[in-house]
Amino acid sequence: MQHKEEILNQLHAMCAKDEQATRCHHNYFTQEVNEDCRRKMVEWSFTVVDSFNLSRESVWRAMDILDRFLSSGKGSSVKARENKQSFQLASTVCLYMAVKVHEDVEMTIGFLVKLCRSYYTASEFISMEHDILFALRWSICQTTPLDFARQCLLLQLDCFDPETIDCILENTQKQMDLATSDVYFASYKQSSVGIACLGAALVESDVNSAEQEEFWSQLSSMLNFDFASKEVREVERHMLSGSTICKPKRQSQLVLSKTTSQKSCNEQTSPVSILSCV
Template identity: 25%
Template sequence: MASRLQINNSRRLNAARTKTADENNLSQQLRSKQNAGGMPLRTAKSSNSLSVNSKRPAFGDLSNQGRRPQPSSNNTAKPTSNKRASSFSEVSNVPQTKLRIVQPSSKLHVYNEDDQMTEDEDGVDDGPPDIDLTDEEDEVNSAADDKKIVTPPESIGDIDEESDVMEQDELDEDDWVMKHVELPQLVEQVERVQSNFKEELDMWDTTMVAEYAPEIFSYMCQQEVETMANPHYMDFQSEIEWSMRSTLIDWLLQVHLRYHMLPETLWIAINIIDRFLSVRVVSLVKLQLVGVTAMFIAAKYEEILAPSVDEFVYMTENGYTREEILKGERIILQTLNFSISAYSSPYTWVRRISKADDYDIQTRTLSKFIMEVALLDHRFIRARPSLIAAVGMYVSRMMLGGDWNDDFVYYSGFAEEQLQKPTEYILEILREPRFDSQFCYKKYSNKKFLKASIFARDWALKSS
């Protein structure tokens, strides 16, 4: 028995020695070929050289969906590709009026002391002075003196006395919310309906927390007032206009869909942009930086796997550097006093209003399109998210032949008469001649969204 074990061990040892000798001979042969000028050995560096050196088309070509950008060593802008995909299913319909990537010819050399972050005291570098978001007209007071508007506060989170805000609203001739929505008789009508309505609570569905819903939405109604932007902030902006805001949002819609982000991420980003522009003067070459930085901040709040800062640099075709976006993030958050999570998108109220029609899929899909249409119009900046959600559901019900009964009044908090004026604005936008060239229309013309944009536009044109 012992001799048999010794024989087996001897065989294993000889086999191992033979294998080692063969490997050594193979290695020597390969090295000799390499020294003689033959094919070099494929190291880890050479095997990955293809993936490192490969380049992607520019962001203008949305047909390369799903790929990740590779980090680039230089900061030169990538040429815009003229290639277009063939179908909307490839997320390729880029609107004709897309945001032009503005390459600053010269950096801004003005650096305001107010823009220095508090981290400077701790030795944290804020970045070079020439990447400041604002220009030399940072003081809003000087721009607002001659235009009879209320000077925006230095921080959105610190709102002045409520009486001052009410005085501004009463003197505002363009405030359609105060004229057509917040009328005392209509508010009383809604309160009567809500007091007499008996809600059927679904106690078996614990995810709806029906017993806490009234308190939750009451608190959210208070928060949405505190996160409102100044509807007149374009009056003291020196270089940008409302049309540029629409172009920026149209581009952000492409970015949002391209990276498959949550709907709330888009709404938070637009709210950050409007609130920041309400208190800071931004030059034209920095407008896209504000937009991409706002999307970067919003993605951190909502997304599970948020795009990295390098991917946001790639979105702008290297129009802005990594350091510019990171410093812009610090400036925006400090300006808004880090008040981001207080904002609730209209999707929160849509989920509650949808309980009135048992969560009809057609109504909800069409309402999402209507709400994004309102997102493009600056007149809806003065509308609260709950009002935008109610408008979206009301227009959807009207297009689908439904009514606005007491159930919708109870869950939305708005009567039918309060939604007439914003409905006129929505239909006005849908009837515009070039509306079908915008990305919002092309996005919802996909079968995934039940071709809601095609149906809504046809309905608006026929009803005109």
């Protein structure tokens, strides 16, 4: 079990990195490639990771890479914003990169070709991966909202019983899964999205108001962090609007063990044809 001081140091480091991280700061969509295209690629990506028993967190990581690349204006990002096939290629490569870096599986370019039923060639995948890496200056390992939520709960393990902790983590993951489909969150800090997801998860886990208030009060005191900041309130307000994720049964007290399977990817095609995505 990690010591609280170690967890605090990790949270402070994560927050500092989050402050400096490059985000998607403008709407990059065009008439050809719109939000519906992105949503369909998110759905396809979830189908892929579920089929191979991978973490759904990899889809958030993939979309984070994609959003930052497409809003960078560098390399082939302009073409990917104006051509559905190029957008689809970039989206697939971003999922490949997220899985390759963060999952305990071996994924090859050959597997990627088979996954997409040879719609794209190996050279196209390699070229796009290089393009994305150089456009983002190799910055593809961002902290996720769930990372923040996990560390916050680790810091406050004495607040809840183990069963409740598991329930809160599961509900936080569900909130983040649903938020992945909405590009609105791409312009906000990962910590802000994580805090809002955790707040909604506390409500969905039937944690009473007094326990929620105590949880946030202690956490705020230890971290010296404003959990009711303007940005957090904006993120939570969008979540509560019901346009993105499941609306909690009641408002949270914010004021307004990750499990990874060590399973190898089989050399097989995509469970859903990528041709039908966009």
